[in-house]
Amino acid sequence: xxxxxxxxxxxxxxxxxxxxxxxxxxxxxxxxxxxxxxxxxxxxxxxxxxxxxxxxxxxxxxxxxxxxxxxxxxxxxxxxxxxxxxxxxxxxxxxxxxxxxxxxxxxxxxxxxxxxxxxxxxxxxxxxxxxxxxxxxxxxxxxxxxxxxxxxxxxxxxxxxxxxxxxxxxxxxxxxxxxxxxxxxxxxxxxxxxxxxxxxxxxxxxxxxxxxxxxxxxxxxxxxxxxxxxxxxxxxxxxxxxxxxxxxxxxxxxxxxxxxxxxxxxxxxxxxxxxxxxxxxxxxxxxxxxxxxxxxxxxxxxxxxxxxxxxxxxxxxxxxxxxxxxxxxxxxxxxxxxxxxxxxxxxxxxxxxxxxxxxxxxxxx
Amino acid sequence: xxxxxxxxxxxxxxxxxxxxxxxxxxxxxxxxxxxxxxxxxxxxxxxxxxxxxxxxxxxxxxxxxxxxxxxxxxxxxxxxxxxxxxxxxxxxxxxxxxxxxxxxxxxxxxxxxxxxxxxxxxxxxxxxxxxxxxxxxxxxxxxxxxxxxxxxxxxxxxxxxxxxxxxxxxxxxxxxxxxxxxxxxxxxxxxxxxxxxxxxxxxxxxxxxxxxxxxxxxxxxxxxxxxxxxxxxxxxxxxxxxxxxxxxxxxxxxxxxxxxxxxxxxxxxxxxxxxxxxxxxxxxxxxxxxxxxxxxxxxxxxxxxxxxxxxxxxxxxxxxxxxxxxxxxxxxxxxxxxxxxxxxxxxxxxxxxxxxxxxxxxxxx
DNA sequence: TTGAAAGCGTTACCAG
DNA sequence: CTGGTAACGCTTTCAA
Numbered sequence: 001x002x003x004x005x006x007x008x009x010x011x012x013x014x015x016x017x018x019x020x021x022x023x024x025x026x027x028x029x030x031x032x033x034x035x036x037x038x039x040x041x042x043x044x045x046x047x048x049x050x051x052x053x054x055x056x057x058x059x060x061x062x063x064x065x066x067x068x069x070x071x072x073x074x075x076x077x078x079x080x081x082x083x084x085x086x087x088x089x090x091x092x093x094x095x096x097x098x099x100x101x102x103x104x105x106x107x108x109x110x111x112x113x114x115x116x117x118x119x120x121x122x123x124x125x126x127x128x129x130x131x132x133x134x135x136x137x138x139x140x141x142x143x144x145x146x147x148x149x150x151x152x153x154x155x156x157x158x159x160x161x162x163x164x165x166x167x168x169x170x171x172x173x174x175x176x177x178x179x180x181x182x183x184x185x186x187x188x189x190x191x192x193x194x195x196x197x198x199x200x201x202x203x204x205x206x207x208x209x210x211x212x213x214x215x216x217x218x219x220x221x222x223x224x225x226x227x228x229x230x231x232x233x234x235x236x237x238x239x240x241x242x243x244x245x246x247x248x249x250x251x252x253x254x255x256x257x258x259x260x261x262x263x264x265x266x267x268x269x270x271x272x273x274x275x276x277x278x279x280x281x282x283x284x285x286x287x288x289x290x291x292x293x294x295x296x297x298x299x300x301x302x303x304x305x306x307x308x309x310x311x312x313x314x315x316x317x318x319x320x321x322x323x324x325x326x327x328x329x330x331x332x333x334x335x336x337x338x339x340x341x342x343x344x345x346x347x348x349x350x351x352x353x354x355x356x357x358x359x360x361x362x363x364x365x
Numbered sequence: 366x367x368x369x370x371x372x373x374x375x376x377x378x379x380x381x382x383x384x385x386x387x388x389x390x391x392x393x394x395x396x397x398x399x400x401x402x403x404x405x406x407x408x409x410x411x412x413x414x415x416x417x418x419x420x421x422x423x424x425x426x427x428x429x430x431x432x433x434x435x436x437x438x439x440x441x442x443x444x445x446x447x448x449x450x451x452x453x454x455x456x457x458x459x460x461x462x463x464x465x466x467x468x469x470x471x472x473x474x475x476x477x478x479x480x481x482x483x484x485x486x487x488x489x490x491x492x493x494x495x496x497x498x499x500x501x502x503x504x505x506x507x508x509x510x511x512x513x514x515x516x517x518x519x520x521x522x523x524x525x526x527x528x529x530x531x532x533x534x535x536x537x538x539x540x541x542x543x544x545x546x547x548x549x550x551x552x553x554x555x556x557x558x559x560x561x562x563x564x565x566x567x568x569x570x571x572x573x574x575x576x577x578x579x580x581x582x583x584x585x586x587x588x589x590x591x592x593x594x595x596x597x598x599x600x601x602x603x604x605x606x607x608x609x610x611x612x613x614x615x616x617x618x619x620x621x622x623x624x625x626x627x628x629x630x631x632x633x634x635x636x637x638x639x640x641x642x643x644x645x646x647x648x649x650x651x652x653x654x655x656x657x658x659x660x661x662x663x664x665x666x667x668x669x670x671x672x673x674x675x676x677x678x679x680x681x682x683x684x685x686x687x688x689x690x691x692x693x694x695x696x697x698x699x700x701x702x703x704x705x706x707x708x709x710x711x712x713x714x715x716x717x718x719x720x721x722x723x724x725x726x727x728x729x730x
Numbered sequence: 731t732t733g734a735a736a737g738c739g740t741t742a743c744c745a746g
Numbered sequence: 747c748t749g750g751t752a753a754c755g756c757t758t759t760c761a762a
Contacts, residue, residue, distance in 0.1 A: 076507070078453075079508060083448045088444060121487065125472075139485070142440050144443050311676070314649075
């Protein structure tokens with residue numbers, strides 16, 4: 001084994017007594033804290049303190065230690081440290097479906113914050129499979145991660161259990177609230193945002209407005225559906241059942257729901273769709289039916305995906321601040337981990353109506 | 366602190382119905398191998414062997430140990446294990462830009478394979494910042510991950526250094542080859558796929574064909590550009606410089622490049638665009654210019670994003686098997702980690718031309 | 731301020 | 747096949 005040669009011959013190998021050392025002369029062994037201690041002429045404890053930025057070290061020795069560390073090209077062994085401090089410096093980010101492009105910017109924001117704080121991000125994908133949900137949950141229990149961000153909309157364990165379990169790693173819920181669950185939450189006001197979307201259509205003079213919802217009674221889909229109905233009710237309107245359809249956020253389901261709604265006797269003149277992907281599908285379907293958007297039918301989506309701007313027509317939608325949601329969620333989690341935050345926190349991020357080309361004033365009565 | 370009590374009646378589990386245990390200040394301590402040893406009446410060494418599935422254990426004792434482990438609700442401490450076995454059971458997945466939707470299915474495929482093999486996936490995002498690239502690289506050196514999948518198209522360290530560094534954790538490159546680099550690689554045949562795309566346009570009778578390239582001389586952009594030129598040359602054609610433009614894979618750059626190309630005196634009748642996002646931008650721009658796709662201009666993209674199918678018009682494109690690329694890349698990495706693979710491996714995944722509505726026979730001469 | 735030493739919970743090397 | 751017992755490399759009392 002070849003160890004870093006420290007200035008002349010002051011050093012015997014750090015682990016000289018390993019009888020099984022073969023002169024293969026290849027594998028370079030990592031410098032450890034012990035080596036630095038020897039070079040700097042201090043104890044390992046002092047090295048650890050100096051490197052860890054403890055205040056209980058003379059400026060002089062701190063300097064000497066850092067010097068030695070630099071010279072020996074030292075890097076601290078994360079595994080050993082993690083075992084000792086009983087943390088893993090990792091957070092788990094669990095989504096329900098990794099194919100959803102909406103998560104990308106959330107990842108981006110969350111990862112950036114975590115990395116800046118010295119944490120790594122583990123990614124988890126449940127595919128709505130509860131076995132997998134439990135698997136990731138167990139990773140938390142096992143201490144593979146110090147905390148978790150949950151964007152799956154449901155909890156694989158009983159909330160009672162969770163609340164009672166002392167010493168459970170912190171969990172922050174994002175995007176999709178979980179029923180009967182008192183975990184910290186970062187979300188948008190889905191109900192209000194949906195109302196704003198519908199209000200936009202109302203402002204354009206539309207009265208017969210349809211809605212393609214996400215899965216109900218899942219919280220997210222339900223909230224947006226409720227927002228739709230509330231806005232309609234406030235305008236003294238109500239959509240007939242045939243103008244409401246339930247999809248699953250996929251493009252295909254958008255097509256299907258659109259077809260269903262427009263099979264009704266008196267189809268709507270505008271459509272509020274619970275996410276952009278289904279809106280894409282709906283617009284595609286309308287086109288196939290020979291209807292023009294927005295001349296014949298107005299369509300508004302939800303999310304503001306990266307492509308929505310260059311869709312044809314450019315999609316009017318509700319923008320969610322995805323990067324910021326990721327950042328905020330991770331910030332809350334780290335605040336809890338570092339003891340800066342104790343009480344439950346519910347944070348609502350602002351949304352914005354983005355008016356583009358897929359909505360226009362109502363022309364028919 | 367409450368430790369699992371296994372004196373006398375061992376019927377008391379380590380972590381019983383936690384929800385209703387003494388709610389006060391009782392942090393439940395995790396069962397450890399030592400506890401199992403005591404309950405099963407064997408040594409910790411035997412417990413470790415039994416749990417680890419070693420062959421050097423009697424069926425009887427193995428059973429006894431597992432029984433005790435189950436009873437005590439034991440879960441192995443991953444941190445301690447990782448330190449001891451000198452691995453972290455984690456792989457690092459580094460992309461150049463987390464916002465690129467193309468990565469999603471790659472993540473999905475890679476994560477699934479890794480998880481099945483007991484590895485976790487750390488996510489890394491460089492944003493083309495070399496400081497960050499080095500940061501992630503150092504994580505490898507630090508042993509925070511046992512291996513890395515690199516999709517950034519470049520190496521933050523000198524290849525010489527890398528090749529020389531013994532004991533360096535394995536790296537597998539995916540999607541974007543790295544110049545002068547002998548690391549294992551999972552990719553598609555970009556040159557051939559580009560030729561196929563152009564051939565499709567040629568088959569439709571197009572002769573004046575333009576190309577919106579990715580950044581050159583980056584490998585990926587260059588390969589697709591070369592493929593474009595090669596296909597043209599084989600048909601006895603060559604595009605004038607004004608029919609070639611260089612973008613950065615963003616929608617906006619697609620618009621810009623399209624505008625530039627169509628400002629030329631004799632604009633093309635068809636466009637081969639190096640990725641779908643730029644194709645979206647180009648189609649949007651053409652629409653703004655009053656040109657219809659595909660009636661006036663044919664456009665073919667590259668990637669087959671999830672939205673390409675429902676774009677208007679549905680985009681003809683080259684499909685990359687993203688999930689499979691993710692799976693394959695991770696498989697190669699794990700094979701190396703587990704010593705199943707020694708030699709360098711270059712794997713080319715198949716692509717497919719997907720003909721949709723954005724290309725049509727050439728109508729003008 | 732510094733050092734010695736006790737772990738953190740496993741795994742793996744030897745002997746029996 | 748099994749049991750003692752060193753490591754793994756670090757952090758953190760507890761004394762000095």
